[in-house]
Amino acid sequence: MSPAESRVHRLLAELRRHGVGDARVLAAIGRVPRHHFIAPPFLDQAYENVALPIGRGQTVSQPMVVGLMTQALAVGERMKVLEIGTGSGYQAAVLAPLCRRLYSVERHRPLLSEAEARLRHLRIHNVTCRLGDGSRGWPEQAPFDRIIVTAAAPDVPPALLEQLKPDGLMVLPLGDVGGIDQELVLIAKTPEGLDIRPFLAVRFVPLVEGLPEE
Numbered sequence: 001m002s003p004a005e006s007r008v009h010r011l012l013a014e015l016r017r018h019g020v021g022d023a024r025v026l027a028a029i030g031r032v033p034r035h036h037f038i039a040p041p042f043l044d045q046a047y048e049n050v051a052l053p054i055g056r057g058q059t060v061s062q063p064m065v066v067g068l069m070t071q072a073l074a075v076g077e078r079m080k081v082l083e084i085g086t087g088s089g090y091q092a093a094v095l096a097p098l099c100r101r102l103y104s105v106e107r108h109r110p111l112l113s114e115a116e117a118r119l120r121h122l123r124i125h126n127v128t129c130r131l132g133d134g135s136r137g138w139p140e141q142a143p144f145d146r147i148i149v150t151a152a153a154p155d156v157p158p159a160l161l162e163q164l165k166p167d168g169l170m171v172l173p174l175g176d177v178g179g180i181d182q183e184l185v186l187i188a189k190t191p192e193g194l195d196i197r198p199f200l201a202v203r204f205v206p207l208v209e210g211l212p213e214e
């Protein structure tokens with residue numbers, strides 16, 4: 001095994017220990033070269049189980065969090081998925097092989113351009129990204145089988161609930177924005193209403209409404 005392969009192997013073993021047991025999710029994470037999504041000063045940590053800065057005050061999530069969110073989302077290969085917060089594009093690259101098509105919204109133009117370039121370079125062709133305020137979702141492409149939000153809000157943005165199919169699932173961090181009291185929740189839309197299950201204490205950057213001034 002090359003040193004690079006053994007780092008990936010070690011990371012996957014760590015994810016399994018933290019509860020990522022889904023073989024498809026582990027295979028997807030194992031195939032995405034995380035070092036493509038990381039800035040040069042942090043390359044030595046690309047395969048460590050840590051969140052890392054990606055510019056504009058944002059971060060790419062810890063691989064364990066990416067693994068547990070992806071697993072909770074229970075994505076099927078015929079599904080249409082919406083991601084809010086493209087960031088580096090890493091979570092999108094992990095989801096891409098698991099679904100039919102992924103739509104991803106980012107509010108920072110430079111992050112979006114870099115993410116699109118990385119996805120192109122890795123020949124990932126079923127992800128479409130756009131600049132926008134993801135709290136409004138992507139109405140032209142709705143409804144979605146699955147929605148994943150990678151920035152924290154105090155409440156679920158109503159537009160996202162509207163754009164989720166009946167029987168759809170959504171994973172997002174909810175809670176105290178900028179604080180430490182956040183939880184990842186899995187929301188199932190059912191005929192009886194919403195079933196909301198918290199599953200992990202986390203710390204995400206905030207979901208910010210509107211676009212930054214350029």
Ligand code: SAH
Pocket residue numbers: 054058059060061084085086087088089090091092105106107108111132133134135150151205206207208209210
């Ligand atoms: N999924 C990303 C994680 C990025 S961190 C990855 O794998 O790298 C969260 C991202 O959400 C940041 O890039 C931030 O700019 C973006 N974001 C925050 N609020 C947003 C909003 N209202 N609409 C779209 N993107 C948003």
